[in-house]
Amino acid sequence: MTALNLINVTLDYPDGEGTTTALNSVNLTAHPGEFISLIGPSGSGKSSLLAVAATLIKPTSGLVMVDGVDTTALNEKELAVLRRDKIGIIFQQPNLLPSLTAIEQLIITDHLRGASLRAAKSRAGELLELVGLGAAAKKRPHQLSGGQRQRVNIARALMAQPKVLLVDEPTAALDRERSESIVRLLVTVCKEFNVATLMVTHDTEFVPLSDAVASMLDGELTDPAPANQPVLLG
Numbered sequence: 001m002t003a004l005n006l007i008n009v010t011l012d013y014p015d016g017e018g019t020t021t022a023l024n025s026v027n028l029t030a031h032p033g034e035f036i037s038l039i040g041p042s043g044s045g046k047s048s049l050l051a052v053a054a055t056l057i058k059p060t061s062g063l064v065m066v067d068g069v070d071t072t073a074l075n076e077k078e079l080a081v082l083r084r085d086k087i088g089i090i091f092q093q094p095n096l097l098p099s100l101t102a103i104e105q106l107i108i109t110d111h112l113r114g115a116s117l118r119a120a121k122s123r124a125g126e127l128l129e130l131v132g133l134g135a136a137a138k139k140r141p142h143q144l145s146g147g148q149r150q151r152v153n154i155a156r157a158l159m160a161q162p163k164v165l166l167v168d169e170p171t172a173a174l175d176r177e178r179s180e181s182i183v184r185l186l187v188t189v190c191k192e193f194n195v196a197t198l199m200v201t202h203d204t205e206f207v208p209l210s211d212a213v214a215s216m217l218d219g220e221l222t223d224p225a226p227a228n229q230p231v232l233l234g
C-alpha cells in the first residue's frame with residue numbers, strides 16, 4: 001500500500017474576481033520508507049502541496065489518500081484524528097513550548113493522544129536518544145541550539161508513529177553543517193520508521209541524500225526522479 005497518494009489534485013485560491021491555481025492536476029505517490037525532496041521556485045506551489053498532503057487544506061478537486069484512506073471524504077473531526085495518528089509535520093520553526101523540557105514537548109503530544117504517561121515517557125526517551133538528545137532531555141528550548149530544537153521537533157513528529165512525514169524547509173534557519181546533519185537525520189528516521197517522507201527544500205545541495213526528487217513550477221509537478229538526476233521544469 002502507498003502511504004501517500006495524491007491523484008489529480010488541483011487547488012484554486014480565490015483571487016479577486018478570479019482564482020489562482022496553486023496546484024494543477026498534481027499526482028504524487030510516496031511509499032513507506034521513501035524519502036522524496038520537493039524543489040521549485042518561490043510561489044510554485046510547494047507549501048500548498050504540503051498543506052494539501054497534510055489535509056490542512058481540501059483540494060478543489062482530486063484525491064488525497066493517506067495510508068489507503070481517501071481523506072477528501074472525511075469530515076473535520078475524522079481529519080483531525082487522521083492527522084494526529086498518521087501524519088507528522090515538521091515546519092521550519094520548531095514551535096516548541098517555551099516552558100516545557102525537551103522530553104515534555106514529546107510526552108504532551110502523546111498524552112493528548114490518550115497514551116499512558118509511562119508509555120509516552122518511555123517512547124519519548126527512546127526518540128530523544130535516537131535524535132542525539134539523550135543528554136538534553138531536561139533542557140528547555142532556550143537552553144538548546146537551533147539544530148537541537150529542530151531535533152526535538154523531529155522526535156516530536158515521530159511520537160505517533162506516523163505513516164507520512166511532511167517537512168517544510170527544515171534547514172532554513174541553520175548553517176551548512178547543521179543543515180546536513182538534520183537532513184541526514186530525517187533520512188535515517190524515514191528508513192528506521194518506514195515512514196514516507198516529503199521534504200520541501202530550497203537547499204538543492206542535500207537533495208542527493210533523498211531517494212527521489214520532484215520539482216514544481218507554476219503548480220505543476222514532475223514525476224519523482226532519482227535524486228542524483230533531477231528533472232527540472234521550465
Ligand SMILES: Nc1ncnc2c1ncn2[C@@H]1O[C@H](COP(=O)(O)OP(=O)(O)OP(=O)(O)O)[C@@H](O)[C@H]1O
Pocket residue numbers: 013014015020021022040041042043044045046047048049
Ligand atoms: N492563502 C492564499 N490565498 C491566495 N493565494 C495563495 C495563498 N497561498 C498561496 N497562494 C498562491 O498560490 C501559489 C503557490 O504558493 P505556495 O506558497 O504554495 O508556493 P511555494 O512554492 O511554497 O512558495 P515559497 O517557496 O515562497 O514558500 C502562489 O501563486 C501564491 O501566491
